Amino acid sequence: MPINLSKGQKVSLTKGNPGLKNIMVGLGWDVNAFDTGADFDLDAAAFMLGSNGRCLTDKEFIFYGNLEHTTGAVKHMGDNLTGEGEGDDEQIEVKLTDVPANVERIAFTVTIYEAEARRQNFGQVSNAYIRIVDADTNQELIRYDLGEDFSIETAVVVGELYKHNGEWKFNAIGSGFQGGLAALCGHYGIEVA
Amino acid sequence: MSISLQKGQKVSLTKESAGLSKVIVGLGWDAAEQSKGFFGFLKSAPDIDCDATAIMLKDGKFTAKDDVVYFGNLSHKSGTVNHMGDNLTGEGEGDDEQIVIDLSRVPSEYDKIVIVVNIYSAQARKQHFGMIENAFIRIVDAKSNRELCKYNLTDNYSGMTAMIFGEIYRHNSEWKFGAIGQGTKDGSIGDICRRYL
Numbered sequence: 001m002p003i004n005l006s007k008g009q010k011v012s013l014t015k016g017n018p019g020l021k022n023i024m025v026g027l028g029w030d031v032n033a034f035d036t037g038a039d040f041d042l043d044a045a046a047f048m049l050g051s052n053g054r055c056l057t058d059k060e061f062i063f064y065g066n067l068e069h070t071t072g073a074v075k076h077m078g079d080n081l082t083g084e085g086e087g088d089d090e091q092i093e094v095k096l097t098d099v100p101a102n103v104e105r106i107a108f109t110v111t112i113y114e115a116e117a118r119r120q121n122f123g124q125v126s127n128a129y130i131r132i133v134d135a136d137t138n139q140e141l142i143r144y145d146l147g148e149d150f151s152i153e154t155a156v157v158v159g160e161l162y163k164h165n166g167e168w169k170f171n172a173i174g175s176g177f178q179g180g181l182a183a184l185c186g187h188y189g190i191e192v193a
Numbered sequence: 194m195s196i197s198l199q200k201g202q203k204v205s206l207t208k209e210s211a212g213l214s215k216v217i218v219g220l221g222w223d224a225a226e227q228s229k230g231f232f233g234f235l236k237s238a239p240d241i242d243c244d245a246t247a248i249m250l251k252d253g254k255f256t257a258k259d260d261v262v263y264f265g266n267l268s269h270k271s272g273t274v275n276h277m278g279d280n281l282t283g284e285g286e287g288d289d290e291q292i293v294i295d296l297s298r299v300p301s302e303y304d305k306i307v308i309v310v311n312i313y314s315a316q317a318r319k320q321h322f323g324m325i326e327n328a329f330i331r332i333v334d335a336k337s338n339r340e341l342c343k344y345n346l347t348d349n350y351s352g353m354t355a356m357i358f359g360e361i362y363r364h365n366s367e368w369k370f371g372a373i374g375q376g377t378k379d380g381s382i383g384d385i386c387r388r389y390l
Contacts, residue, residue, distance in 0.1 A: 037375065119348070123201025123371065148364055151203040151371075 002131065002140040005159070007149055007174035013132065013141060014096075014167045022095050022135035025108055026088030030126040039082040040125050041113035043181065044090040046074050047188045048103045049160075054189030056102065061190045062092065063181070073098035074106065093135060094161065096168055105162040107173075107188065110146065111181040115154035122176070123151030130158045132170065142170060150176045155184050195331070198344040198372040206296070206332060206341060207367040214297035215335035218308055219288030220245045220358065222328040240282040241320050242313040245290040246382050247274050248389065250305040255389035260303075262292065263382055273298045274306065293335060294361065296368050305362040309385050315354035316380055323351030330358040332370055344372035355379040 003011055014020050027044040048060035048069065055061050062069055064079035077091040094106065110130060112120050122128060128146040133139065150156055153176030160171045177183045182192045196204055207213050224241050246263040248255060255261075262269050264279035277291040294306065308330060312320050322328070328350075331343040344359060353376030360371050379385045 119200070121199075121201040123203050124373075148203065148369075151201055152199055 002143045005142055005144040005172040005174075007172060009172045010169055011142060011172075012164075012167050012169045013161070014169075017134055017139075017141065020134055020168070021097050022093065023141075024133045024135045025092040025094065026131045026133060027090045027092075027110060027129070028088045028131075029083050029128040037124075038118040038120070040118075040120060041081050042083065042089065042125065042128065043079065043111050043113055044076070044092055044130075045109045045111065045181065045184070046076070046092050046094070047107040047109065047184070047190075048074060048099075049105045049107060049188065050102055051104050052189075053105075058190060060103070061185065061188070071098055071100055073100065073103075088131075105160045107160045108158045109156060109181075109184050110158055111155040111184065113180070115180050121150075121152045121154055122146060122156065142172075144172055144174070149174055152178075154178055154180045157184065195340040196342040198342055198370075200344075200346075200348070200372055200374045202344075203369055203371045204342050205364075205367045205369050206361070207369075209341045210334045210337075210339070213334055213368070215293060215295045216341075216361075217288075217333040217335050218245075218247070218292045218294060218361070219331045219333060220291070220308070220310060220329070221287060221289045222310070222325045225324050225326040241318075241324055242281050243289065243310050243325065244279065244313050244382070245276070245292060246309045246311070246385070247276070247292050247294070248307045248309060248386055249274065249299075249303045250307065250389055251302050253305055253389070255386045261382060261386060271298070271300050273300070288331075296361075305360055307360045307389070308358045309355060309382070310358055311355035311379065311382060311385065320354070321351060322353040322356055322376055323349070325350070328356070328358075330372075332361075342370060344374065346374045348374060348376070350376040352376075353378060355385055357385075 045063035050056050062074045067076045073095050075093045080089040130144050132142040155177040157173050157175045159173050185192050249260040262274045262276050267276040273295040275293045280289045328346040332341045355377045357373045357375045359373050
């Protein structure tokens with residue numbers, strides 16, 4: 001039974017699942033139900049952060065323009081531009097044991113591409129969610145419904161994976177921002193061209 | 194202070210007003226000034242008859258014709274959703290049509306009430322929402338007459354004949370309102386209901 005997260009909740013991923021090695025972070029949303037309006041393009045990203053809360057280099061920012069970390073520990077499975085189809089629309093795989101030692105946290109974010117130009121926000125996206133699945137057993141561990149907690153925001157730091165006393169934990173941060181992906185990059189020390 | 198909503202915004206109604214039971218959903222619109230060019234050959238433009246409708250959904254789905262509250266079915270069988278009557282011209286200040294909902298008594302199988310406005314006979318009269326301006330939806334606490342929130346629809350709805358203004362829905366133990374403001378080219382209330390099958 002997946003844990004349905006509330007904002008601010010911290011859960012241990014490895015406690016209930018000793019031996020958890022590979023996780024899949026899945027993101028889904030439903031396409032526009034009506035015949036008007038542009039497609040909603042939601043983008044999942046992962047920021048691999050050092051002890052200063054920032055990405056060590058640009059290469060630690062995993063997103064549609066940089067799909068795989070050099071170590072292979074974090075891999076984005078590709079950009080879905082419309083949200084068509086059942087189930088997860090985008091996925092990021094994390095091999096927990098391959099995460100470099102100097103990466104203390106991995107922040108997972110969801111942003112709406114061109115939100116301002118398309119005049120879109122999370123309130124208009126139906127059934128947006130993020131979930132974490134044990135990639136080896138396909139068991140869903142955590143689920144967070146983005147549809148209700150966020151309405152006028154265009155960028156959300158959903159949560160962070162972090163190491164604590166040898167365990168991997170997930171902190172459901174649930175912080176919304178205006179400004180889309182660019183705003184988050186600034187926050188994590190990535191320069192936007 | 195009434196909350197002014199933007200498209201996509203969701204607010205909790207029960208959080209805004211402790212002990213909230215009945216709300217008045219007020220809808221208003223004005224006919225835009227018609228340019229001579231469009232109707233140049235007519236002496237006067239026909240009135241635009243906008244109709245407010247409340248579609249009651251079970252589990253997000255439309256299941257029965259009598260769950261549609263509109264000018265042809267003013268009162269839901271549960272007695273909890275009542276349409277205050279059809280305004281044929283949009284004349285007058287303030288709300289043009291009102292639907293009163295007794296949230297505390299809406300039967301538990303209904304989890305969402307979608308508020309839609311469409312232009313009566315839009316196709317035949319060659320009318321669309323580009324000819325309407327200042328459209329709004331507001332939710333008022335019926336007991337105190339205090340306006341809780343208001344959504345002014347400001348997108349360009351040219352060519353659209355129906356508009357989903359917003360929805361009132363249950364979430365956990367609260368009633369919330371979502372400002373939708375989505376236009377469609379549906380011709381009739383029936384067409385709109387079919388989207389929720």
